[in-house]
Amino acid sequence: MKNGPFSRREFIKRNSLTGLGAVLAPSVLASVPAPSLPTKPFSSSLNEPLALLGGKPIRAKQWPVWPIWKPETDEKQLLEVIRSGIWSRAGVVTEFEAQWAATVGAKRCLSVVNGTNALIAALAQFDVRGGDEVLVPAYTFIGTVAPVLATGAMPVFVDIDPETFQMDPAKLEARITPRTRAIIPVHILGLPVDMKSILAIAKKHNLVVIEDACQAHLAEINHQKVGTFGDAGCFSFQNSKNLAIGEGGAIVSNNDAFMDRCFSYHNYGNPYGTVSGVIGIGTLMQGTKLRLTEYQAAIGLALLKRLDAETTTRNENAAYLKAKISHLPGIVPYKLYDDVTRAAFHLFPFRFHQEKFKGLSRETFVKALTAEGIPCSKGYAPLNKMPYLDDAFKSKNYRKMYPKEALDFKKYVERNACPQNDRICNEEAVWLTQNMLLGTRQDMDDIANAIEKIYGQADKLLAQK
């Protein structure tokens, strides 16, 4: 990316490319008939050589770092905890749980070691077991599906609506069988899923609904926080998430008996609340240990103070950026459902249409955008056909619990085909991360300009290949 000395040939090439760029004015209004002037201000940086081809990047500035830690305001309680020597679960964890429950508007909250285990605990305490089927969207993180396999249940994949990137309720019912026990709607990328339609289907078929809100802190549908629509909601506080603790997770629900069981389960099955028996009888339930530490809770409480303001900033910047790039040919930003009143924007996704970029591959587009100082990625690969599934199906447990037919991997992959998801994963999705949305309007302009610069000079990237 250096602008160091270059050969005479390269010098000529660069200058001729620049000249060509100027003639071809890479504005998106290039389709306007030749004599008319572009209606938007001329931006010379868009005509400079692409950074991937050795030019100056649109942006050299750092993006906001994540997580954000402010010693002045964030360290007091954490230091008190560390100096107290009370590090295992006690009052600060309870305080964090009370605050998270209040923040999302749930009756109860239990913190656990991570979002993956929040989902495992929730599935187990709704008695999802071997032989059951659980519906999951194809477009998600492995952390949604691994918990299903951990319970011994069978994940069944539902295709997505490519406009929203979310589980498509219209594809849901066809995948329900007599073995279906639960649905895990995932508010993937921090954009709320169509809960209204999913809840109606769940009700009709008497299915448990466990929301995976691991990317969707403070997202809302009709002013109600996600994670509170289903029977339970699960959150992650892993380092990259919008509320970061390093590792951590939570289950929220209004169901007291279920939450008591979750608490007991997360503490070896020892008595808690309605999980009680004869005094002195000891451990009551099959459980494990998933307790959060006091210092993790202190970090969570510190960062929770900023979450609402940060979420507002992400929403404002996302709306601004979306408006700025929506008119670019070949760039189709996410769509939100009509009842969404706030998103979390753990990621800012858009679809890239190669044919509008003169056939430029997404791979090269992502490299070119990153080279311009706008880090981005292609996002998820299809989860419905990866080897981890076959590995589970070959295990002793699965072979005991399912008929041979159900474990034929090739047939499983066919049954679980999700063509929309394949297209999004393999060809179209491009992501920007949430920390970038904590920047300024100018930062958003940089993103839009970099995309437009690549659009205008796509032919040069093709010539390179």
Ligand SMILES: *Cc1c(COP(=O)(O)O)cnc(C)c1O
């Ligand atoms: C992060 C994440 C998980 C798992 O959370 P961890 O805390 O990392 O275990 C589950 N589902 C989704 C959609 C996630 O993004």
